[in-house]
Structure formats: C-alpha cells, structure tokens
Amino acid sequence: MRHKVNEMEKRILIVDDDEKIGSIVSRRLTLEGFSWVTARNGREALQYFQKENFSLIISDIKMPEMNGLELLKEVKALDQKMVVVMMTAYPEIDLAVAAMHAGAYDFIIKPFDLDLAVFSIRKGLEKRKLEEEIESYHLHLEKLVEEKTERLRGALSALRKSNLDTVKVLVGAIDAKDPHTRGHADRVREICLKIGMKSGFNGEKLEGLEYGALLHDIGKLGIKDKILQKQTPLTPEEYRHIQEHPLIGVRILEGIDFFRNQIFMVRHHHERFDGGGYPDQLAGKEIPLEARIISVADAFDAMTSTRPHRSKRTLEDTFIEMEKERGKHFDPDILDIFLRENFCDLTPESVPDKKCSMPERNWKTSFPQPQAEWSYGCPPGFK
C-alpha cells in the first residue's frame, strides 16, 4: 500500500536517460528539501516505483527500452493518483496531448527553467495532497453516516420493541376480559404472517399485518364483560353489541399515531366477501387484503377454540365449514392459500396423535347442512 503525501518524506522519482539532466534536477530538488531517486529509462523507473513510495515522478519522454508515455501508462495502472510531470526536448503537440490524455499532470519543455520545474512539482504535490484530503473527508463522512445509520437502526429497533410491548399489553387486557379467548390474537398473528408471506407481503407491509392481526379485536375492550364471558348462546341484542367491537377498536386506535395503518384492518376484519358482513358491508376486493387475511385466520382459530357455550370443532369440520364459506365469508384466493398451509399446530389445543392434514374428501360436494347455531348470520365461532 502506498503512503499518502503528508505521511511520507517528499520523495521524487527523476527519470531521464540524460544523466546531466538527472543530475541538475536532483541537485535542485535537494536544495528544495526533497529526496529523490534517479532512473535512466522507463523500465528502471518502473522497478523503483514498484518497490518504493514516491510522491511524484518527473520523467523524460524519449528514452530507450521504455519511453515516458509507456511508463506513464504503467504507473497510472498501478496508482491512478500518482502525479507525473512529463518533460521533453522535442515539443510536439501530439505528444503533449497523448501525455495529458494518459494522465500526466504537467508537460514541460527542455531546456527548462528549473524554477518552473520546481513550481510544477510543488503544484503537483499540492494537488495530490488536496485529493487525499478530500478522499479522507469522504471516508470520514461515510463512516459518520454508517455510525448514524447504525444508531438509527438501534433506535428503530427499540421503538419497534416498545410498540410491540404496547400491543402485547393491549392484547393482554383483552385476554383478561375474556379468558376463553386467551391466546387468540397471537395465534391469528401466526396464521396471518404465514398467509401474508405466501401472498407476497414482506418488510413493513408484513409487519403492519402482524400488528393488525394482534390488534384486530382490540375493540372488545369496550364490550361488556358479562357478554364476552356469557356461558350460553348470545341473544340478537347481545350479538349486535358484540358487532360494535370493530368500530370501538377504530376509536381506540385513532388516538395512537403509530397504529394508524392498522385502523382499516381492525375496522374491516368482520366484513364478508359477499358483502354481508359488518360494519360497512364491503364486498370482494373492496375489503382491504389484510382484513380478508385476518378474517380467515380469525375464523379458523375461533372455530377450533372451545367457547363457554359450545365445544370446539374438529379440524375436519372446521375445514368443511370454511370451504363452504368460499366466496361467501372468505376471499377464495386467501382461502386457497390458507388451505394449502398446515396450520394444525396453531390450534389452541393441539392433540399430539392427531394427523394434521386436510381430510381426504370432496370439499365441494360434501358440505354438512347449515346448523341452528347460525341464526345470527355468522358461524358460531366467528364472534
């Protein structure tokens, strides 16, 4: 690795096949406080250059073995920043242009004024020093940006953790109000993440879905405990009260800026694909994709969970029920993704010897008859 100009002695490589010129230049450079090495042609100069560090090269053009232009090209290939001053006793415009194109810093004509040569050398060294200072400044800036970015990443990570902790506290409050649905939000989150990833979600969008899934039932904080914990089927009036929870959830989240992107998921997670859901009776793709995903995950977990007034469904019955709701309650595309995945390990009470796979049957022709429990227009586990 080559030393920077300000880190090393100002050492000049003088290249000329005319020993007299080399001697004149070297004596003057000694007086100016430089150290130097002389070479008699380009090849010898290149050998020195490869072994030692120099701040600048001053080279004749016409030399035996390797001329000054060839040397210039070789040197620039090794060190683009090396300052090379060319000199010639045969001034030709084409030669000067070729040297400047090849990266020469200056071009002086022999016999030259030594003061002029020293001036050119000093200017060349200043240029290189300035370039190195700029490079060092850029490196410093890059390091500074990296450090700041790392600090921001840390702050963002802490903020995310803090937000997740806030969500967990809120979800914990729902679990405390309704112990029968304990763990529901977390299981819905797991299922939504899997469906989301299969749907092409990633980064912030996936994280947004994660928060939405955890918070989807946050509005239940505003539902009366006696209704949430009721041991018998709900009356129509009680069911209407339960149906208020998406809008209550919206009001809760409206006060928290960080969760503004989850509001639409909370609001629409009980919409139905056929337009028969609530609160806005949106249909099909009008329902935000995240809400359609949460709807499938929510229903699966509700149906495979035990409630005070009913027992849980078997996986087979749950899949039959969900298939029956294809295009009615559920977006067919999301349902397909869901049915292709194995979510059996995400049921509330896993049974070790139960085979977790789709039962082998024809889903489209073997639906059970609607049950009396459906009297509120929604499968019993969906509340």
Ligand SMILES: [Fe+2]
């Ligand atoms: Fe809900």
